[in-house]
Amino acid sequence: MNDDWSSALLTDRYELTMLQGALRSGAAHRRTVFEMFARRLPENRRYGVVAGTGRFLDALTNFRFDSATLDYLSDAAIVDDSTLQWLSEYRFSGDIWGYGEGECYFPGSPILVVEGTFAEAVLLETVALSIYNHDCAIAAAASRMATAAAGRPLIEMGSRRTHEMSAVAAARAAYLTGFASTSNLEAGRRYGIPTAGTSAHSFVLLHDSERHAFAAQLESLGSGTTLLVDTFDVERAVRSGIELAGPQLGGVRVDSGDLALLTSRLRQQLDRNDATETRIVVTGDLDEYAIQALAIAPVDGYGVGTALVTGSGSPTASLVYKLVARARGTSPDSPLEPVAKRSVGKPSKGGRKWSSRSLDDSGTATAELVHEHEPESTPLTRPLMRRLVHEGEIVGGEPLDDARKRHARSVEELPVTAQQMSRGEPAIPTHFEERVHN
Amino acid sequence: MNDDWSSALLTDRYELTMLQGALRSGAAHRRTVFEMFARRLPENRRYGVVAGTGRFLDALTNFRFDSATLDYLSDAAIVDDSTLQWLSEYRFSGDIWGYGEGECYFPGSPILVVEGTFAEAVLLETVALSIYNHDCAIAAAASRMATAAAGRPLIEMGSRRTHEMSAVAAARAAYLTGFASTSNLEAGRRYGIPTAGTSAHSFVLLHDSERHAFAAQLESLGSGTTLLVDTFDVERAVRSGIELAGPQLGGVRVDSGDLALLTSRLRQQLDRNDATETRIVVTGDLDEYAIQALAIAPVDGYGVGTALVTGSGSPTASLVYKLVARARGTSPDSPLEPVAKRSVGKPSKGGRKWSSRSLDDSGTATAELVHEHEPESTPLTRPLMRRLVHEGEIVGGEPLDDARKRHARSVEELPVTAQQMSRGEPAIPTHFEERVHN
Structure with missing residues (x-):
C-alpha cells in the first residue's frame, strides 16, 4: 500500500x-x-x-x-x-x-x-x-477475548471475513489489547505486529496424500511448524505427523469438531508419543465464550477470526x-x-x-x-x-x-x-x- | 487515495x-x-x-x-x-x-x-x-432495504460507523442494489456515485439561532436544500424554514423521535403552508424493518447508516x-x-x-x-x-x-x-x- x-x-x-x-x-x-x-x-x-x-x-x-x-x-x-x-x-x-x-x-x-x-x-x-x-x-471485543484466554496466546486471523483494509486495522486493534500475533501480512509490514500461519486444508488436498503434504511442510518450514490435522482423521494425522517430525513437532491445529473432546484426546495421543511439548492450537469460529469454555481443555493457543473482526456482535x-x-x-x-x-x-x-x-x-x-x-x-x-x-x-x-x-x-x-x-x-x-x- | x-x-x-x-x-x-x-x-x-x-x-x-x-x-x-x-x-x-x-x-x-x-x-x-x-x-442488507423502501429513494450515510475504507466499498455495494446516493465523497470520486448531504445539528448550534443557521444554509445552498429541523422544536423549525425559503423549500430532515407521527404532522404543516412539494427525509438508526414500518408515513426519502454498513446483523x-x-x-x-x-x-x-x-x-x-x-x-x-x-x-x-x-x-x-x-x-x-x- x-x-x-x-x-x-x-x-x-x-x-x-x-x-x-x-x-x-x-x-x-x-x-x-x-x-x-x-x-x-x-x-x-x-x-x-x-x-x-x-x-x-x-x-x-x-x-x-x-x-x-x-x-x-x-x-x-x-x-x-x-x-x-x-x-x-x-x-x-x-x-x-x-x-x-x-x-x-x-x-x-x-x-x-x-x-x-x-x-x-x-x-x-x-x-x-x-x-x-x-x-x-x-478492540472491545478483542479485550474480552484476551481476558477469556487467560494468558494463552491469541492469533488474530479474521482478515478474510472483513474488508481488506479493515482487516489491517483489526489486526492492529487486536494486538493492542494483548493478541500475540496476526495472520495479516500488511499489519506485519505496517505496524510491526508478529505474524503467524503455516497451512490450510488446501495444502493437504493438493498433495497425493496427507502424509505427503506433512512431509512437504516439515521439509519447508522445519519440525517446529504447526500441522493442520483435521482434513480427514485427526488421530491418523497426528500419528503421521509424529512419525515424520518426531516428538519435537512444534504444534498441531484443529479447526472443526468438538474442540474440548478433541483436544483432550490429542493431548493424550501426543503425550503417549513423548510429544509433550507439541502445542495444540484451536481455530474455527471461536468467540470469547467459546474461548472461555475451553479454559480447562489442553489448548496452547487460539486462532480467532470472524468474531474478532465483526466486533463479536x-x-x-x-x-x-x-x-x-x-x-x-x-x-x-x-x-x-x-x-x-x-x-x-x-x-x-x-x-x-x-x-x-x-x-x-x-x-x-x-x-x-x-x-x-x-x-x-x-x-x-x-x-x-x-x-x-x-x-x-x-x-x-x-x-x-x-x-x-x-x-x-x-x-x-x-x-x-x-x-x-x-x-x-x-x-x-x-x-x-x-x-x-x- | x-x-x-x-x-x-x-x-x-x-x-x-x-x-x-x-x-x-x-x-x-x-x-x-x-x-x-x-x-x-x-x-x-x-x-x-x-x-x-x-x-x-x-x-x-x-x-x-x-x-x-x-x-x-x-x-x-x-x-x-x-x-x-x-x-x-x-x-x-x-x-x-x-x-x-x-x-x-x-x-x-x-x-x-x-x-x-x-x-x-x-x-x-x-x-x-x-x-x-x-x-x-x-449488498444483501442493502437489497432488503431497497425492497422495503418500495421505490422511495435511499441515501447511504453510514461512513462514520465503519472503517474509513469499508465505507467507500459499502457505498458502492449499496448503490448497486438500488440506493440513490451516498454521503461518502470518495465513493463519489472513485465510482461516480451521486453524493448527498446538506447539514448536521452542529451547523444549527454553531449559529446564534436556528433561524440564523437556516438563513445561512439557504443563502449558500439555495431554497432547494434540505433543512435539518429537529435540533430544538420541529414545528417551530419548519415555520422558520418556510418563512425564510417560501413554499419552494426543497426538503426537511428529521433524525430523531417517533418518525411515523412526526412525519404526518410535518406533512400537514408543510401542506397548510403550500409547501406541498417539500420533501420529508428521515434518518436515525433506520434498518429494513423501520423502513418498512414507515411505508404508510409521508416519507420522501430514507437515510440509512449503521444498519447498512454493518450488514444489518x-x-x-x-x-x-x-x-x-x-x-x-x-x-x-x-x-x-x-x-x-x-x-x-x-x-x-x-x-x-x-x-x-x-x-x-x-x-x-x-x-x-x-x-x-x-x-x-x-x-x-x-x-x-x-x-x-x-x-x-x-x-x-x-x-x-x-x-x-x-x-x-x-x-x-x-x-x-x-x-x-x-x-x-x-x-x-x-x-x-x-x-x-x-
Whole structure:
C-alpha cells in the first residue's frame, strides 16, 4: 500500500456544504469544541477500549485537499469556488486532546476533544468517527477475548471475513489489547505486529496424500511448524505427523469438531508419543465464550477470526462527534459557550470537558469523572486526557507497544466485574462532576 | 487515495508458507480449481447478493510483489529466497469465472471459480474473500432495504460507523442494489456515485439561532436544500424554514423521535403552508424493518447508516474459498481430480462446477442448479457464470451501472417470497445436478 495519499475525501458531503454555508455566514471562523463520546456501551460490555488514535493521527497528517481531490469537488459541483480555495490551503491548526490509545472508556467519556475553528474542526468528523468506531469496536471485543484466554496466546486471523483494509486495522486493534500475533501480512509490514500461519486444508488436498503434504511442510518450514490435522482423521494425522517430525513437532491445529473432546484426546495421543511439548492450537469460529469454555481443555493457543473482526456482535462502537461549545464572536478571545441539541432520548451535555479516573486506596478504579475543568493528578485521581495535537502539530504519536502496555494497565486497574462475560452494567459509573449546560 | 498500490500483502501469512512448501514439493505447479461459495445464508435472508467483483478485479491488477513488499517478506523472514524470487515475477495467468456482479446467489452457488496452478490461485484467497465477504454482506442488507423502501429513494450515510475504507466499498455495494446516493465523497470520486448531504445539528448550534443557521444554509445552498429541523422544536423549525425559503423549500430532515407521527404532522404543516412539494427525509438508526414500518408515513426519502454498513446483523457473508479439484501431475494435460475435506458439519463438494438458474414459463426462478458441466442457455435455463479473467487478462470488467441493472433484474426474477422480511428458507432451493465427489 502506498502511504502517499489524501484522506480528505473519506468525508461525508455535508461536512463540506456546512463549511460553505459557514464561510458565507462568517460563523466558520468561530472557535469551537467538538467532543467524541459514546452514549452507552453495547449491552454485554463492561468497558469500552480506545483504539484508532495512532491511525487517526496518520489520517490527520494526510488530510489535505490535493489537486485530484479539488478537481473532483469542482467537477461534481460539491462546493463553490471560494470554498475550494479555502480547502486548498487547509491544514488543521487547532488542538486535539484524547484518551491514550488502549485506555478503557465508559458512557460519556470524552475520548477525543477537538478545538479549532468550526471550519477546521467540522471537516474531521467523518474520518475521525470512521477510524474510532471501527477500531474501538474491534478492540472491545478483542479485550474480552484476551481476558477469556487467560494468558494463552491469541492469533488474530479474521482478515478474510472483513474488508481488506479493515482487516489491517483489526489486526492492529487486536494486538493492542494483548493478541500475540496476526495472520495479516500488511499489519506485519505496517505496524510491526508478529505474524503467524503455516497451512490450510488446501495444502493437504493438493498433495497425493496427507502424509505427503506433512512431509512437504516439515521439509519447508522445519519440525517446529504447526500441522493442520483435521482434513480427514485427526488421530491418523497426528500419528503421521509424529512419525515424520518426531516428538519435537512444534504444534498441531484443529479447526472443526468438538474442540474440548478433541483436544483432550490429542493431548493424550501426543503425550503417549513423548510429544509433550507439541502445542495444540484451536481455530474455527471461536468467540470469547467459546474461548472461555475451553479454559480447562489442553489448548496452547487460539486462532480467532470472524468474531474478532465483526466486533463479536457489536461491529461499531456507536461513538458520536458533537459540537459542545462555540464562541459567539470570531475573535480568538471570544469566550466559549456550551451548546447542545435537545432531542428526545439522545441527551448531550454541552461544554468543554476533561476527565479522570477515580481510584480507591488499593488503586482500583471506582468511577469515571467528567469535569468542567482540568483535574489535577492525585493518588486517588488519574487524569485521562493526553494532548495529541498542539496548534496543528502532532505531539501525541507513540509506538503501538505503548498503547498495548497502557491497555494492560487500564484493565488491571478496573474492578474484577470488568472481566465478567455476562451482561451487565459498565464496570464503573460515570459521574459528571458539576452540572454543565444541558 | 492513491491508486498506485500493491494489494499483495492483504494476505494471510499461510498463503505464502503454503506456497513455499509447495514450491519445494513441486505440487505448486499442479493445476487447481478453487471455488468461492457460501454454505448457508444468514438466518433471516432469502437470497445473497454478489458484490465486490469490480473491486476484486482491481485488486487482482494490483496484486504484485513490488520491492517494498519483497523487502518486508525478506526482513521478516516470512519465506525463503527462492520463494521471494518466484513472488517477484508473480502475475496471475490463469482463468477466473464468476457470477455477474449484482446477481443473487444461494447456498452452494459457485460465485467465483479460480483456475490456475496452486501457486497462482492460492495467493488470491485472502484478498478475494475479504472483498467479497464484505461487499456481499453489505449488498444483501442493502437489497432488503431497497425492497422495503418500495421505490422511495435511499441515501447511504453510514461512513462514520465503519472503517474509513469499508465505507467507500459499502457505498458502492449499496448503490448497486438500488440506493440513490451516498454521503461518502470518495465513493463519489472513485465510482461516480451521486453524493448527498446538506447539514448536521452542529451547523444549527454553531449559529446564534436556528433561524440564523437556516438563513445561512439557504443563502449558500439555495431554497432547494434540505433543512435539518429537529435540533430544538420541529414545528417551530419548519415555520422558520418556510418563512425564510417560501413554499419552494426543497426538503426537511428529521433524525430523531417517533418518525411515523412526526412525519404526518410535518406533512400537514408543510401542506397548510403550500409547501406541498417539500420533501420529508428521515434518518436515525433506520434498518429494513423501520423502513418498512414507515411505508404508510409521508416519507420522501430514507437515510440509512449503521444498519447498512454493518450488514444489518450479518456483517460478513461467510463465503469460503476452497480447493475443489487439482491435477495429480504438473503437466497442463494432467486431468483434474475432485478433492474435498471430510469434516464434521462442513460438507464440501469437490469438482469444478458451473451453475444456472432454472426458470418457469413465466420467467420466475424456481431453482439454483449446480452442474458438473457447462450448461446451455435455454428459455428455462439461464447460465450464471461469466468469464472474468482469461489467461491472466481481465475480460469481465464493466461499469457499476451494469451491475446495478443486473441486480434489479435478478431480484425481479425471484419468486415474491424473496421480498419477505420475515425469517425463512432461501427463496429458491439449490440442486446439485449430478452427484459429484464428496
